[in-house]
Amino acid sequence: MNDVASKVLTGDPRSIARLITLVENSSPEAASTMKDIHPHTGNAHVIGITGVMGGGKSTLICEITREYRKQGKTVGIIAIDPTSPFSGGALLGDRVRMVKLAMDEGVFIRSMGTRGMLGGLTSAVYDVVEILDASGKDVVIVETVGVGQAEVDVIKVADTTLVVLVPGLGDSIQTIKAGVMEIADIYIINKADRPGVDQAVAEVESLVDIECSNRDRKIPVLTTSAKNGKGIVALVDEIKKHKEYLKKSKEFDVQRRKRYEGELVEIIRKRLMNFIFDESKFKDKVELLIDQIFKKEMDPYTAADEILGKILK
Amino acid sequence: MNDVASKVLTGDPRSIARLITLVENSSPEAASTMKDIHPHTGNAHVIGITGVMGGGKSTLICEITREYRKQGKTVGIIAIDPTSPFSGGALLGDRVRMVKLAMDEGVFIRSMGTRGMLGGLTSAVYDVVEILDASGKDVVIVETVGVGQAEVDVIKVADTTLVVLVPGLGDSIQTIKAGVMEIADIYIINKADRPGVDQAVAEVESLVDIECSNRDRKIPVLTTSAKNGKGIVALVDEIKKHKEYLKKSKEFDVQRRKRYEGELVEIIRKRLMNFIFDESKFKDKVELLIDQIFKKEMDPYTAADEILGKILK
Numbered sequence: 001m002n003d004v005a006s007k008v009l010t011g012d013p014r015s016i017a018r019l020i021t022l023v024e025n026s027s028p029e030a031a032s033t034m035k036d037i038h039p040h041t042g043n044a045h046v047i048g049i050t051g052v053m054g055g056g057k058s059t060l061i062c063e064i065t066r067e068y069r070k071q072g073k074t075v076g077i078i079a080i081d082p083t084s085p086f087s088g089g090a091l092l093g094d095r096v097r098m099v100k101l102a103m104d105e106g107v108f109i110r111s112m113g114t115r116g117m118l119g120g121l122t123s124a125v126y127d128v129v130e131i132l133d134a135s136g137k138d139v140v141i142v143e144t145v146g147v148g149q150a151e152v153d154v155i156k157v158a159d160t161t162l163v164v165l166v167p168g169l170g171d172s173i174q175t176i177k178a179g180v181m182e183i184a185d186i187y188i189i190n191k192a193d194r195p196g197v198d199q200a201v202a203e204v205e206s207l208v209d210i211e212c213s214n215r216d217r218k219i220p221v222l223t224t225s226a227k228n229g230k231g232i233v234a235l236v237d238e239i240k241k242h243k244e245y246l247k248k249s250k251e252f253d254v255q256r257r258k259r260y261e262g263e264l265v266e267i268i269r270k271r272l273m274n275f276i277f278d279e280s281k282f283k284d285k286v287e288l289l290i291d292q293i294f295k296k297e298m299d300p301y302t303a304a305d306e307i308l309g310k311i312l313k
Numbered sequence: 314m315n316d317v318a319s320k321v322l323t324g325d326p327r328s329i330a331r332l333i334t335l336v337e338n339s340s341p342e343a344a345s346t347m348k349d350i351h352p353h354t355g356n357a358h359v360i361g362i363t364g365v366m367g368g369g370k371s372t373l374i375c376e377i378t379r380e381y382r383k384q385g386k387t388v389g390i391i392a393i394d395p396t397s398p399f400s401g402g403a404l405l406g407d408r409v410r411m412v413k414l415a416m417d418e419g420v421f422i423r424s425m426g427t428r429g430m431l432g433g434l435t436s437a438v439y440d441v442v443e444i445l446d447a448s449g450k451d452v453v454i455v456e457t458v459g460v461g462q463a464e465v466d467v468i469k470v471a472d473t474t475l476v477v478l479v480p481g482l483g484d485s486i487q488t489i490k491a492g493v494m495e496i497a498d499i500y501i502i503n504k505a506d507r508p509g510v511d512q513a514v515a516e517v518e519s520l521v522d523i524e525c526s527n528r529d530r531k532i533p534v535l536t537t538s539a540k541n542g543k544g545i546v547a548l549v550d551e552i553k554k555h556k557e558y559l560k561k562s563k564e565f566d567v568q569r570r571k572r573y574e575g576e577l578v579e580i581i582r583k584r585l586m587n588f589i590f591d592e593s594k595f596k597d598k599v600e601l602l603i604d605q606i607f608k609k610e611m612d613p614y615t616a617a618d619e620i621l622g623k624i625l626k
Contacts, residue, residue: 299351
């Protein structure tokens with residue numbers, strides 16, 4: 001086992017940060033270090049949080065984290081922010097609250113930007129979850145911004161997924177229709193100090209009634225006011241109950257298997273695409289083919305045939 | 314050239330619909346038909362429209378389409394809706410307006426649901442753009458719902474990308490920070506009949522000033538009230554001006570090349586992933602490896618090595 005790996009397992013923050021960076025940059029040492037830590041994963045409760053922009057997810061995460069810390073648990077937080085030229089990296093304005101939290105040595109926070117098509121966000125996220133898990137964190141929270149397909153895919157890395165809605169925006173139903181119903185384990189109506197809460201709760205509960213009629217667990221609908229610290233204890237309790245449900249119904253193992261499968265898929269995808277499009281041996285050939293496609297001398301399907309014919313057995 | 318291909322080239326709606334379905338299902342005949350039509354692509358002006366949910370994009374698209382029809386142009390519309398168990402397919406409520414439009418034979422509309430990780434949305438979208446282009450449509454409009462990474466990627470298929478914002482939600486800046494600034498060619502503040510328009514315009518224009526200070530084209534910021542039919546003529550005119558700018562600056566060819574490159578990447582990705590994870594020869598091996606990963610007898614990176622070793626030359 002290499003040095004970085006053994007330090008990560010002790011929970012050393014600098015080594016954790018270093019390994020995450022190695023993984024994000026697809027460094028050669030990353031793979032061997034990830035191999036070393038894998039046997040030490042599988043203990044953390046992975047919680048995914050998604051929902052509309054402006055739903056107060058950051059504040060909610062801070063409050064959930066503070067509650068876990070009160071209970072003596074350590075927490076890792078992965079905040080997935082779209083990259084922007086205006087924020088100078090992957091920090092959005094309302095993450096200022098997180099800075100204070102980051103000073104607690106029982107909390108590790110990492111912001112990750114979204115990436116382009118070839119690299120893919122999801123590959124690195126799986127790895128960072130593994131790293132925080134192996135480092136001994138009791139809970140790993142993964143937050144995504146927005147509700148798009150990539151966000152829905154990322155959340156599959158979680159054991160328990162929270163979907164955060166806000167009353168009065170009229171988009172509770174729209175958000176749920178955005179494919180989110182399939183992934184939600186707990187619904188949260190945040191900013192419950194605003195008007196329209198009862199209506200939002202009623203809307204969501206009626207959808208839940210229809211969706212869960214054939215299931216053995218009814219998705220709970222909770223209200224919180226994160227900025228006022230309300231509803232947090234009940235929420236953390238509900239999260240715990242979900243883990244117990246997963247363990248009892250063996251769904252926990254099923255979910256873990258899905259997560260490892262998802263990770264394997266992503267590692268393969270990333271390697272294959274890098275192999276074809278980044279390694280110089282093929283890169284020139286690919287450029288040539290794209291030229292021919294552009295001049296209509298060839299079509300993309302035939303070009304794909306050529307490339308695959310060269311690389312596959 | 315096969316029968317479906319030649320009929321698609323005449324603009325026959327049933328053949329267009331048939332080929333789209335073949336492509337969505339990755340049918341064997343799809344690839345050869347796509348090869349036949351490729352030489353006939355490259356003429357349509359592809360317009361991407363993205364922005365926050367609830368921004369009135371559907372209504373805007375209807376109005377833009379009506380204006381193009383007045384100018385004697387034919388239009389293809391691809392509406393990418395997240396799949397939902399509650400809407401029975403890929404239709405959202407506010408698409409009712411589109412039904413009337415669909416009765417115009419100069420307009421072809423297709424809704425496409427989002428797909429899971431392996432299939433990938435973007436592959437089929439590139440193909441459908443090609444199909445509508447080859448069928449003779451002057452304009453192809455691609456609409457995505459929400460602002461996530463997948464949506465940002467999809468929009469790369471477009472020549473001209475419109476980003477739609479709404480005044481007063483306070484999220485103009487957030488949306489722009491969501492990586493959207495890099496893809497916008499025209500900003501639209503829709504629902505301009507609402508309060509807060511001037512402020513929204515000012516916010517966006519100041520961001521544009523900063524971002525475009527080193528560029529040779531300043532991104533225009535327009536206001537529209539789609540439901541009242543206001544600002545549409547000016548918008549369509551601005552879209553036309555952008556195409557002229559692309560052609561003059563040779564950016565048009567660069568953009569087309571990027572589109573074909575994106576299509577090639579997606580076809581290869583889809584084929585490789587299907588090859589590994591769907592074809593029965595490997596599927597069993599993969600299941601076995603996932604079991605071993607789960608039992609910690611193996612890690613995902615080593616498993617990836619094994620699979621890639623078996624399939625690559």
